[in-house]
Amino acid sequence: MAKVALISLYDTVALGLRYLSASLKEAGHEVTVIYLKQYEVLMREDLPDEGAIDEVNYGLCSRGEIVYCYPRLVSEPEHKGLVALLKEKNVDVVGISLTSKFINTARQVTEWVKDEVGAPVIWGGIEPTINPEEDINYTDYLCRGEGDHAIVEFVEALTSGGDVTSIPNIWARVDGTVHKNEFRPLIQDLDTLPFPDFTPDNKYEISNDGVWPRVDRDCWDDFLFSSSRGCPYKCTFCIHNVMHDFFKGQRYVRRHSVDYTLEILKRAKEEYKVTKIHFWDDIFSIHKEWLKVFLPRYKEEIGLPYWCYVYPQQCDKSICKLLADAGDVEVRMGVQSGSEKVLEDQYGRRAPREMVLEAANNLTEAGIEYQIDIITNNPLEEEEDCIATLELLLDMPRPVRIGSDTLSYMSFFPNYDMTNMYEAVKDSRPLNEKRYGFYNRLFLLAQYRSPEFIRKLHRSSYFRNHPEKLQYFFPGQAPMAVQLLQRTIPQGFRDKAKDALTPVLSG
Numbered sequence: 001m002a003k004v005a006l007i008s009l010y011d012t013v014a015l016g017l018r019y020l021s022a023s024l025k026e027a028g029h030e031v032t033v034i035y036l037k038q039y040e041v042l043m044r045e046d047l048p049d050e051g052a053i054d055e056v057n058y059g060l061c062s063r064g065e066i067v068y069c070y071p072r073l074v075s076e077p078e079h080k081g082l083v084a085l086l087k088e089k090n091v092d093v094v095g096i097s098l099t100s101k102f103i104n105t106a107r108q109v110t111e112w113v114k115d116e117v118g119a120p121v122i123w124g125g126i127e128p129t130i131n132p133e134e135d136i137n138y139t140d141y142l143c144r145g146e147g148d149h150a151i152v153e154f155v156e157a158l159t160s161g162g163d164v165t166s167i168p169n170i171w172a173r174v175d176g177t178v179h180k181n182e183f184r185p186l187i188q189d190l191d192t193l194p195f196p197d198f199t200p201d202n203k204y205e206i207s208n209d210g211v212w213p214r215v216d217r218d219c220w221d222d223f224l225f226s227s228s229r230g231c232p233y234k235c236t237f238c239i240h241n242v243m244h245d246f247f248k249g250q251r252y253v254r255r256h257s258v259d260y261t262l263e264i265l266k267r268a269k270e271e272y273k274v275t276k277i278h279f280w281d282d283i284f285s286i287h288k289e290w291l292k293v294f295l296p297r298y299k300e301e302i303g304l305p306y307w308c309y310v311y312p313q314q315c316d317k318s319i320c321k322l323l324a325d326a327g328d329v330e331v332r333m334g335v336q337s338g339s340e341k342v343l344e345d346q347y348g349r350r351a352p353r354e355m356v357l358e359a360a361n362n363l364t365e366a367g368i369e370y371q372i373d374i375i376t377n378n379p380l381e382e383e384e385d386c387i388a389t390l391e392l393l394l395d396m397p398r399p400v401r402i403g404s405d406t407l408s409y410m411s412f413f414p415n416y417d418m419t420n421m422y423e424a425v426k427d428s429r430p431l432n433e434k435r436y437g438f439y440n441r442l443f444l445l446a447q448y449r450s451p452e453f454i455r456k457l458h459r460s461s462y463f464r465n466h467p468e469k470l471q472y473f474f475p476g477q478a479p480m481a482v483q484l485l486q487r488t489i490p491q492g493f494r495d496k497a498k499d500a501l502t503p504v505l506s507g
Helices: 016-025 078-090 101-118 126-130 148-160 239-246 259-272 288-301 318-325 340-346 353-365 384-397 416-424 435-446 450-457 461-465 467-473 478-488 491-507
Strands: 004-007 030-036 038-045 060-061 064-070 093-097 121-124 139-141 169-176 178-180 203-207 209-215 222-225 276-279 305-309 330-334 369-376 408-409
Touching: 004 016, 004 078, 004 101, 004 450, 016 030, 016 093, 016 148, 030 239, 038 384, 038 416, 060 121, 060 305, 060 435, 064 408, 078 203, 093 101, 093 148, 101 121, 101 126, 121 126, 121 148, 126 239, 126 288, 148 169, 169 259, 239 416, 259 288, 288 318, 318 330, 318 353, 330 353, 340 384, 353 369, 353 384, 369 384, 384 435, 384 450, 435 450, 435 461, 435 467, 467 491
Parallel strands: 004 030, 004 093, 030 203, 093 121, 121 139, 222 276, 276 305, 305 330, 330 369, 369 408
Antiparallel strands: 038 064, 060 064, 060 408, 139 169, 169 178, 203 209
């Protein structure tokens, strides 16, 4: 029996790591799971003075500029607590699960483990899967792609003195030589996997200068689970853009059976008393025939409110009815842009304006509360693309809501097609921050103000030159908005705007 520690950086959902823990436990190994820090959502003005060593992702919400995934530094007490815990558990190997956002923290933790604990380290997750040539310089081993079977083979070979250099999915740096192994085939029958590990046993969170063992359960009141793996689309800004190419010729989108999915949800409801289900599938609304079987049973056997992600192409009237009939549902739909040029030429998405509007109308008619995702601050967009997104928002059925009231700024991750596209022209395409300051606030205001009022603001040269003043038109800013109107807007426009401001004045 090997003693394995699995570390998740800034992620307590960690579905992939939970599957690895379950597979290792099923094979008879002792597993310690450590959630090292949680990401934080902070307003820009609340950022700590110490800064961060990893990428900071900004967005914009109604209150102003926001950091929606802030990686606070690992403090010295947390560093010492991590090392002490790993020594106490006498671990044979440490696995670190990471995305590209947290590469520098992963390097730091790896140095601590190797220098102060003396255990070998293996990285896994999105970052080492797509960027192995760089990452193998900082760790002993990498696990690329699905790790459920590879991690078990690796741990058993490592702790028994076997050959760790020829295991599919594993890259090994041994005696200065890097051994690069091919991907193994994707797991086609997901039901052969053990249930992901949500038990509280041997689970710890390290944050707030302490080491905190899990008690009673290792999940939230909102239970997050994915019934599928993979996405049918290849959006250029997404990991699946790269993964589709890695696994050409294989069935990339796979799904658990209805029985498997319901059984794990029953356990969560009965054992952990969860109160809501979040389906973490990339697109939950695919596989209509599966939904026809699953959703009526979900209503009967689970009956909890639920949340899921949908795509315009999988949002016809029959699917929306299935979603609505299953109970209290919230939906988030990926839109990303209103510009068909950007969607097709840059993002690789075939979701024309008419399809998005039809999907939104179908959701509304079914009585489903929905939110949408928009990506902004894309240096490759033109003014006309921003206008197209604004017009789409204004033409959608009211009320339109942007996911978490936050606009996501475009991020560029290594080896993604979107990144390669940008890198080729970035010197000649600086981000127009003033333009986005203007349009981003109009996008958000579209949630609260009438289309007519937004279009009037859009025509204002004053607000285009002073986009920060648009902040006054958000809820709770009534007095300042009225003063601004009195100072800057002609009487005729002021009179016409009065009705539109009534909701603001009333709270």
